[in-house]
Amino acid sequence: MDRRTLAGGLGGLALVVAAVVALRSGDAPDTLKKEVADGVEVVALQEPTRPANPRAQALDVDALQIAWNGSASAYEVRWNGNELLVPGPEVELPGLNPDVATEVEIRAVSATGKRSEPLKISATPKDVYNGKWDDQLVGQPDRFDGPEALDPRKWRIEAEPDCLGLRPFGPSKRIDVDCPMAALQSNTPIRFGVPASDGATGRAIISVAGAVESSHVRLTLLPDPWQYLKETDAQPKGSVSLDITTQGTRIIADPELPRTTKQVDLGDAPMTGLVAGVRHRWEMRVLPDAVVALRDGVVVAYEPVVIGERLVHPRIRIDGGGFLDAFGVGGVPERVVPTEVIPLDQEVQLPQDVVAAKLVKPEAGQVEVTDVPLNSGKVAAQQAQLVVIRKPESRPGTLPRLADRPGGIKTGAPRLHVMHEDGAKSPQLLPRKGRILVTAEVNAIGHKGIELELDGRRIVSLPTNEQGSAVPGRHEFWLDTKKLAPAANAQLKLSVLPADGGEPVIAETVFELG
Numbered sequence: 001m002d003r004r005t006l007a008g009g010l011g012g013l014a015l016v017v018a019a020v021v022a023l024r025s026g027d028a029p030d031t032l033k034k035e036v037a038d039g040v041e042v043v044a045l046q047e048p049t050r051p052a053n054p055r056a057q058a059l060d061v062d063a064l065q066i067a068w069n070g071s072a073s074a075y076e077v078r079w080n081g082n083e084l085l086v087p088g089p090e091v092e093l094p095g096l097n098p099d100v101a102t103e104v105e106i107r108a109v110s111a112t113g114k115r116s117e118p119l120k121i122s123a124t125p126k127d128v129y130n131g132k133w134d135d136q137l138v139g140q141p142d143r144f145d146g147p148e149a150l151d152p153r154k155w156r157i158e159a160e161p162d163c164l165g166l167r168p169f170g171p172s173k174r175i176d177v178d179c180p181m182a183a184l185q186s187n188t189p190i191r192f193g194v195p196a197s198d199g200a201t202g203r204a205i206i207s208v209a210g211a212v213e214s215s216h217v218r219l220t221l222l223p224d225p226w227q228y229l230k231e232t233d234a235q236p237k238g239s240v241s242l243d244i245t246t247q248g249t250r251i252i253a254d255p256e257l258p259r260t261t262k263q264v265d266l267g268d269a270p271m272t273g274l275v276a277g278v279r280h281r282w283e284m285r286v287l288p289d290a291v292v293a294l295r296d297g298v299v300v301a302y303e304p305v306v307i308g309e310r311l312v313h314p315r316i317r318i319d320g321g322g323f324l325d326a327f328g329v330g331g332v333p334e335r336v337v338p339t340e341v342i343p344l345d346q347e348v349q350l351p352q353d354v355v356a357a358k359l360v361k362p363e364a365g366q367v368e369v370t371d372v373p374l375n376s377g378k379v380a381a382q383q384a385q386l387v388v389i390r391k392p393e394s395r396p397g398t399l400p401r402l403a404d405r406p407g408g409i410k411t412g413a414p415r416l417h418v419m420h421e422d423g424a425k426s427p428q429l430l431p432r433k434g435r436i437l438v439t440a441e442v443n444a445i446g447h448k449g450i451e452l453e454l455d456g457r458r459i460v461s462l463p464t465n466e467q468g469s470a471v472p473g474r475h476e477f478w479l480d481t482k483k484l485a486p487a488a489n490a491q492l493k494l495s496v497l498p499a500d501g502g503e504p505v506i507a508e509t510v511f512e513l514g
Contacts, residue, residue, distance in 0.1 A: 032449035032497070037459040039483030043476035048072050048108035048116040051089065056123035057296065059133070059207060059279055059325075063094040063170065064102060064125055067270075072108035074445075074471030076115060079104045085445050086409065087472050090271075092209075092278045095170025098126040111442070111473020113466040130297065133281065134328060136196055136203060141328030144175040150184070152397040153338040158183040158231055164400055167323065168407040175324040176405055178211070183231035184316040186327070187339050190221065191311050192286060193332035200285045202331030204314045207281045210246055210274030211321030211410050217244040217274060218317040219284055225369045227313035228341055228360045228387050237365070240291050240307060242284040248272040249282065249293050251303035258306040262290040267298035277409045279325050321410065340396035342386040348379045351396075356389040411443040411472065414507040416494050421478075429514030436479040436511070440494050443472045444505060450475065451504075453493040465499065484513070 036042055051070040058064055066077070067090040077084045077091045079102055084091065096102055101124045108116040134141055143149065147166065150157060157164070163179025192201040206219050223238040235241065241252045249272045272295055274280070283294040286307055293301040314329065341360075342348050350357060350372070357372035361384045372379060372386070379386050390396050417439040418426040430436060442450060447470045452460035460477060464470035484490065489512050495504040 032461050032463040034463060035458070035461040037457075039480040040459050041478040041480075042460065042462070043478065045110050045112060045475075048110045048114055050117045051075065051106050051108055051119040054104075054106070054119055054121035056121060056128050058125045058129040059281055059296075060094070061098045061126050061129045061131075062096050063092060064096060064104075064123055064128070065090065065092045065278060066104055066106070066121060066123070068106055068119060068121075069270075070108055072116070073111045073473035074109050076107045076109050076468065076471075077104065078107075078118075085109070085469060085471050087276060087443075090275050090278050094172075096125050098124075098129075100124065109468070109471045111464065111471070111475055112462070113464050113468055113470050115467045134205075136198070136200070136330045137205065137328040138330055138333045139328075141205065141326045143326050144324045145169075145172050147402045148399055149175060150400050150402070151395070152340075152399065153395055154187050154336050156185040156187065156339065156341060156397075157400050158185070159400075161401060162403075164402055165405040166402045167405050169323075169325075173404070175402065176211075177318045177322045177324060178405075178410075179321070180319065181231070182318050184318075184324075185227055186314045186316075186329075188329060188336045189311050189313050189334050190286075190329045191332040191334050192307070195288065196330075198285065199287050200330070201288060202286045202312075203329065204242075204284045205281060205326070205328045205330075206242075206284075206316060207279050207325035207327075208244075208274070208318075209279045209323035209325070210276045211323065212276060212412050213246050214320040214412075215246060215274050215276070215322050216319040217322055218242065218319075219244075219282070220315045220317070221284070221286070221307065221312040222315055223309040223312055225358075225360060225367050225387075227315065228339075228358075228369075228385060229362060229367065231315070231317055238307075238309060239312075240284075240286075240303070240305065242282060242293050244274055244282060246274045246276075249295060249300045251284075251291050251293055251301050253291065253303045253305045258308070260289040260304040260306060262287070262302075262304040264290060264292055264299060264302040264304075266300060266302075269295055269298040269300055272300040274322070277323070279323065281326075335392065338390040338392065338394045338396050340388045340390070342388060344379060344382050344384050344386050346381045348381075348386055350374065350376060350379065351388060351390065353391045353394045354388050355391055358387040358389075360385045360387055409445065411445055414443060414494055414496050414505060415441040416492055416507045416509040417441070418492065418509060418511040426509065426511040429512050430481075432481055432513050434481060436481060438477045438479060438492060440475045440477075440507075441472075442475065442494075442496055444496050444498075445469070445471060446499050447496050448499040449497045451495040451497065452477065453495070454479075455491055456493075469499070481513070489513075 105118040159182035
């Protein structure tokens with residue numbers, strides 16, 4: 001297991017003047033012995049309660065999405081002889097037989113590994129699959145399911161070379177984005193037409209899963225010529241974005257776009273945002289007087305604005321990682337326009353298959369675009385970008401390298417928080433009287449336990465796999481300040497111990513006593 005350290009401050013060290021007292025041993029031979037030092041109180045965890053209200057749906061005919069109600073640290077899901085630990089009340093099971101009912105059991109799991117009684121549900125994928133998902137799309141949606149999924153004819157990629165890969169998804173694969181930011185510019189425009197039966201003049205859909213709690217996906221409709229510029233945090237002029245985080249979904253529009261009085265009723269979706277490891281399908285539906293966001297067919301957000309342009313260019317941006325599944329557009333059919341954007345930091349030779357070329361220069365919030373004669377041969381280096389539009393059969397650039405990656409849910413680093421019982425929080429000075437609450441947030445899956453050290457002395461050893469593999473969870477401990485030596489600074493260290501005996505994952509922090 002990789003060692004990841006959260007940096008804490010440095011300073012003088014205080015000592016815990018107390019012997020470590022063993023309270024009890026774990027039942028399993030590979031379980032740690034529970035040890036708690038004098039002056040430390042382990043806050044008792046509630047017993048895990050049985051999940052409730054199971055629900056099933058399917059985005060593919062051979063996959064099931066199961067959701068339920070519960071507030072446990074994590075859940076254990078069993079089906080067809082398989083077992084999976086998930087951090088939230090939702091799971092996706094791919095690679096199933098469409099015609100066979102799948103029996104699923106879900107158990108709540110506490111931070112120390114205890115299991116609840118199982119919740120059971122049975123569902124047949126084809127019975128809960130919605131076959132009308134793509135009826136309003138133009139052509140076939142893009143499926144990001146292989147090494148040639150990001151065809152340079154159809155996509156321009158802005159990302160670090162090694163941050164895109166392929167992860168298993170049932171018998172297939174999907175694109176895994178594992179970098180701070182990746183932008184995917186579609187070369188397939190959306191042209192708005194006559195309103196469809198649902199009132200939309202055009203639309204874009206994206207099927208995507210989150211990676212970790214900080215995942216952020218944005219689907220933006222860009223007017224010409226903003227699609228030629230690099231991704232920035234600023235909202236481009238005239239654009240509208242579908243903004244999706246783990247907290248929810250919203251529509252963000254350029255404030256200069258005309259507003260209307262349109263009101264749209266929101267649905268009753270229990271969740272509206274990204275879920276780690278579970279795909280959901282978002283639709284950005286453009287009406288004559290509003291832009292509406294739907295998640296799995298349920299309205300979750302809208303913005304009463306008018307997009308004045310008749311042609312826009314969709315761009316996908318993923319921050320903090322994600323699992324990219326599918327993309328599609330609806331409106332008046334438009335052909336893909338193979339396009340390449342070349343920085344002019346040096347002289348560039350115009351390609352042989354070019355049908356149009358432009359110079360693009362951003363200037364003071366505006367974009368200046370000028371045509372380049374095709375007989376120019378070479379374009380001189382300058383502060384601009386060269387946009388090359390090629391013949392329809394051309395394939396500009398090369399495919400991005402998409403190396404295979406292992407499956408499983410990604411987890412973040414552990415975290416430590418310190419707070420005095422009177423509410424004072426580190427890095428403030430904490431009073432020398434009373435108790436200090438230490439909170440350890442563990443994001444790992446499959447570890448055997450945790451250890452907490454204060455100034456190099458172990459004060460807690462706690463098993464986390466009492467009834468099976470451990471899950472992410474939250475542990476709290478009270479420290480009695482009377483047991484601390486009178487030094488000003490104290491250093492806490494949390495070690496998450498892997499079940500295979502490998503190197504622990506570490507988090508550290510320092511607090512000061514006033």
